[in-house]
Amino acid sequence: MSLLTTAGLVEIFVRLAQRMKDERDELCRLDGIIGDADHGIAMEQGTAAAAAAVAALPDTATLADQFNAAAKGFLNAVGASSGPLYATAFMSAAKMAGPRGAMPATETPTLIKAMADGIARRGKAVPGQKTMIDAWDPAARMAETFSEQAETSLAAGLAAMVEAAKAGADGTARMVATLGRAARLGDRSLGHPDPGAVSATMMIAVFCEGFAKAENAG
């Protein structure tokens, strides 16, 4: 039975930090059009701090400890809008993962669902408001359908979640923001994707690829 281990999660946070480092300028560019051009920096610094916090934990740390450390690290490095949202997401994932050294890979989609719920709870955004929820929500709903029908393979389920997030993020270009910084632009935000939804898709991809890898390693 393949497991997502604490070692595996450390690896995932390292890859997440690297991915956001590579995407910094593009995310800043997107956030410059409808926001204040700092989203790439927030995600780079946040994920770097999260990865460092997770790596610094003792070997005895559980999956919950890791997600909570990531939450605290991300929040204190960033603030802004993404800080509280991703801190709450990781704390929510910590509760879902529980104080275990490992969890069955097949349960990992519930972590995506937990993160999406945390973001919705903290930010109070609903789909269609041109926020990161428009990527997290489709991925979370796909995660739910996966756990109900056992016959799709984990890998296929995880891939479908990433696709759903991507489609959601692309959809934000056709939305008018009604929440957060871009809400003040009225229809001038049309035609531009929401940077938070784009970075959410990248994060969901790194998590899902990591969860899929855990399956093979198992």
Added chain:
Amino acid sequence: MSLLTTAGLVEIFVRLAQRMKDERDELCRLDGIIGDADHGIAMEQGTAAAAAAVAALPDTATLADQFNAAAKGFLNAVGASSGPLYATAFMSAAKMAGPRGAMPATETPTLIKAMADGIARRGKAVPGQKTMIDAWDPAARMAETFSEQAETSLAAGLAAMVEAAKAGADGTARMVATLGRAARLGDRSLGHPDPGAVSATMMIAVFCEGFAKAENAG
């Protein structure tokens, strides 16, 4: 006998103001390289104020009144380095022209000499220091040689004075400034003509062409 009349002098100051208006940006460009880029504005505003002051005088005004009015107008419109220098130049020309309604055209070279002396007295510059003196002095010395040898025609004499001024101004490019704003550049002022010498050449040309015209009109 051809005369420089007060009407003729009004005309000269109008043409001087127009010439400096046309040359504003070039003089600012030159002053930007080794100074503070305002010389063109100073000369435009100074000559415009001088022309207005002269034009505003009653018909009974003498040549001296006109030059003194020009001096006051230029000084109060400009300040900077060129203000006091050209105010003193015009006051010196006023003394030379005297309280007359007109003066023989052949005496007009003495006005150039008087202006040069005024500038030297106020600014205490000597030739070779990369200032406007390096245009006024050659013109003044040419004016002296003219009045001594009667046989050169006034027109030829006046033209020679303009040529001497031009040669002097061009020469400033090969000088290192030791006075005024550019003096602080050391050899970095080499290769660039002095803006004050360049504008002096333009002024000398307008005066001399005006004095030459007075001769034909006589």
Added chain:
Amino acid sequence: MTPTQKIINDGNAAVDEMLVGILAAHPRHLTRSLAAPRAIIAREGPRPGKVALVIGGGSGHEPTFLGFVGKGLADAAAIGNVFASPPPQPAADAAMSAHGGAGVLFMYGNYAGDVMNFDMATELLAMDGIEARTVLTTDDIASAPKDRRSERRGVAGNVFIFKAAGAAADLMMPLDEVERVARRANDRTYTMGVALSACSLPQTRRPNFDLPAGEMEIGMGIHGEPGIRREALRGANSIVDEIMDAILGEMNAPAGDTVAVLVNSLGSTPLMELYIMFARVAERLDAAGLKIHASLVGPYCTSMEMAGASITIMHLDDELTRLIDHPCDCAMFQQGANK
């Protein structure tokens, strides 16, 4: 594309190096604890029985926010990364250090990030039995229509709104009163800006949006967020008239009333241009029969090196006049007793 010209070291260290410099330059005004390097506390002002006014937000707006920390105004400021709200911890630390047992009033611009972080800080303080209330500034009249005023951004009007609340707290008014004054000050403060260039974050040094030379963005926010309209740059009087039409139109103050005026640089626009704007603002106020009681002209709430300016008008009454005149001695803003 060469990076924007800045005198900094590593872009990521810009905010923390700035804070070291600020504390070195203003030792008699400001201090901080090693445990909370992003919570800057006033040396004078905080005292038992006084409501603690704690302000804060992203860096890059200096002298806003920590320039207004000092006796008579704010008791502490929580500092975030450039254009990013501070996390909950510095905000809670600032309140913990500055409060005098009479409650805390958080005041900051109305941005999603700030609201989330300061609300989390409020939760942390409640766990320690410290009551913290929040008044958001919403003076940017270009950022939402009048009937949705609560969605508006807080921009340069912060200066007057914080000043009024800080004075009320310094006069030892209770929390309910300081909050009432703060809301009233916010409701009577109107700001609109115009941007003539973008600005760059120290980490990327790339303009955060592209505003072609020869154009201006009317109603732009102080983080470079797009405004109402982008069009060809016009003369100062024409720009001031458009802004004053909007402000006077909404403020609708009866002739004979008095106002406070702030002509604020967004960063690189120099005093000469601000005073040229002020001349026209004074003309328009005179024409509307409104008297100027107090004026501030200069870079008070900026966006790093952004070119542009904003005009803020506070519609005064007796109470707000007394509070605006109240003396203060902050690191980057001093006002004597004899206004």
Added chain:
Amino acid sequence: MTPTQKIINDGNAAVDEMLVGILAAHPRHLTRSLAAPRAIIAREGPRPGKVALVIGGGSGHEPTFLGFVGKGLADAAAIGNVFASPPPQPAADAAMSAHGGAGVLFMYGNYAGDVMNFDMATELLAMDGIEARTVLTTDDIASAPKDRRSERRGVAGNVFIFKAAGAAADLMMPLDEVERVARRANDRTYTMGVALSACSLPQTRRPNFDLPAGEMEIGMGIHGEPGIRREALRGANSIVDEIMDAILGEMNAPAGDTVAVLVNSLGSTPLMELYIMFARVAERLDAAGLKIHASLVGPYCTSMEMAGASITIMHLDDELTRLIDHPCDCAMFQQGANK
């Protein structure tokens, strides 16, 4: 080449419109007579028996010069066109209005134009039996070698030098004493700047020199006059070190002495960068065993929207410390009694 983005009306009217705005914004600090629109007089300060400190120079350096007119500092300022000395008449008018029968001290930067115009003003005043002396500021250590100090330019150090002289006059010292203090203050003040961009005059709106992006000019003057060297832009600490090496090298103050520090913006460089520089200045002063007594950080002596900064160090002694701490209440610079 699109013109530089400025919020002005007609470029030729910029200075006069600015003055209208300044008088409208600071009615309790400044006044002028209709006959002398370019002579700005302090409402409080001038009084019988007091030496009149009259400062002045070209516009475009705001808050220098007229921002320092007020009780405790300058009694009047004569204002010229942008980067151009005022003509003799406004300088003479300023002195006539402000003097208290105890003589006049003209103080301004050491530029050919200023010297000629203020000397002509001195001649005009002598005709009316008013004695006017002159002390030129020469604090720009990059503008001439140490042995030809009298040829140096006066730049941001003006702020401290004028402050010392103004305090001496406000303490009713006689003309000889005020002149002595002014010369001593000038001799102990050292400044060097670095420019990161050009600036444009309102009439031409074209950069007055061409400094390619990615480069800086070390030792540039405050009118955009070329400096010592042009080279690739470096980090803040490296720039500060070069300037501090030059200043400390010449100042050569024994460890244990105190200094006043000004980190001045040339226009568009924002406070964040100035404070990053200040952090390094403080480190270098500490390493040299020198204590900071007073600090100013911000745009004090500018070149319109030029990017860049300058560092000024004044080597204090007991007398200069008292004078630097002396309270003042000027239009754009206030300092309370309790320094």
